[in-house]
Amino acid sequence: MTAITGHISAIKRPGELGVHSLDHHALIAPDLARAAEFYGSFGLDTKTVGNQLELYTPGNAHCWARIGEAGKKQLYYLSFGAYAEDMPAFRKRLADLGVELLPAPKGFESNGLWFRDPDGLLIEIRAAEKTSPTEKAPFACPSSGPNERGALPRKRTPVARPRRFSHLAMYCRDMDRSIAFYEKALGLRLADRAESIICFLYGIHGSDHHMLALITSNGSGLHHSSWDMGSVQNIGLGAMEMSRKGHKRGWGLGRHVLGSNYFHYVRDPWGSYAEYTADMDYVPVDRDWKTEFHDGEDSFYLWAGDPPDDFARNFEAE
Numbered sequence: 001m002t003a004i005t006g007h008i009s010a011i012k013r014p015g016e017l018g019v020h021s022l023d024h025h026a027l028i029a030p031d032l033a034r035a036a037e038f039y040g041s042f043g044l045d046t047k048t049v050g051n052q053l054e055l056y057t058p059g060n061a062h063c064w065a066r067i068g069e070a071g072k073k074q075l076y077y078l079s080f081g082a083y084a085e086d087m088p089a090f091r092k093r094l095a096d097l098g099v100e101l102l103p104a105p106k107g108f109e110s111n112g113l114w115f116r117d118p119d120g121l122l123i124e125i126r127a128a129e130k131t132s133p134t135e136k137a138p139f140a141c142p143s144s145g146p147n148e149r150g151a152l153p154r155k156r157t158p159v160a161r162p163r164r165f166s167h168l169a170m171y172c173r174d175m176d177r178s179i180a181f182y183e184k185a186l187g188l189r190l191a192d193r194a195e196s197i198i199c200f201l202y203g204i205h206g207s208d209h210h211m212l213a214l215i216t217s218n219g220s221g222l223h224h225s226s227w228d229m230g231s232v233q234n235i236g237l238g239a240m241e242m243s244r245k246g247h248k249r250g251w252g253l254g255r256h257v258l259g260s261n262y263f264h265y266v267r268d269p270w271g272s273y274a275e276y277t278a279d280m281d282y283v284p285v286d287r288d289w290k291t292e293f294h295d296g297e298d299s300f301y302l303w304a305g306d307p308p309d310d311f312a313r314n315f316e317a318e
Ligand SMILES: [Fe+2]
Pocket: 167, 169, 224, 226, 275, 277
């Protein structure tokens, strides 16, 4: 296990077992140079380590994503963070569920617990610092006073960059089966569900409304990674910068119903998306979200333009 000696968990729900964060995720991309250009333009710091690309948010040493190079874009694994003192209980939980433990994948060595989800996606639970927010993320809606200009000229407006990773949305084959797995094995909880189209899972130790979203498809795959911008203004600035650099395809500006977050999705070179997000609902450590089941049409988005026709097409399963 990763040693976090002397770490005392300040934010922890007592007496219950659950991961606290989606620590990082790993992708395979056909072209690392294109991945570096896309995520760098998106506002992330990129670092080449060996034959992998790592993604960071400015001023934060935490690696949010690792990208390896191979023939076809693929969501490779999810690594969830847990409190170090809970790792023996997770090992027992997985054994009780009959989940087979696996060696760490080559090139991504670590000492966490590795296994596969019902669709065969590699999952890790590792001892790690909590990287999910411990309170509702600040949201700014600045305005100007009388006789003051509210907007700077473009040249004097700084480029907006993500503050942190927010959540990941991925495809699954059987939503009921996947919800049961992520609840039982990892201790995530269902926040909201829209028919069998999409559902949203949060962590019990203080979490955004979702750290993981599941979309029904014919196999696993990445739909989007999402990055917190802190304001609608910064979402707009990020989207404009991506458009200026040629990444014009996507969807937004809009506001979701489930999670309540403002969004703008930018399509990556392989048909999945990176999402700028702000002001997502928050589930505090001492409360559970009131789970609701929704009509799909009525809960997808509150306002936005029409989504692309292939917005939920799983290119990884083709
Ligand atoms: Fe999202």
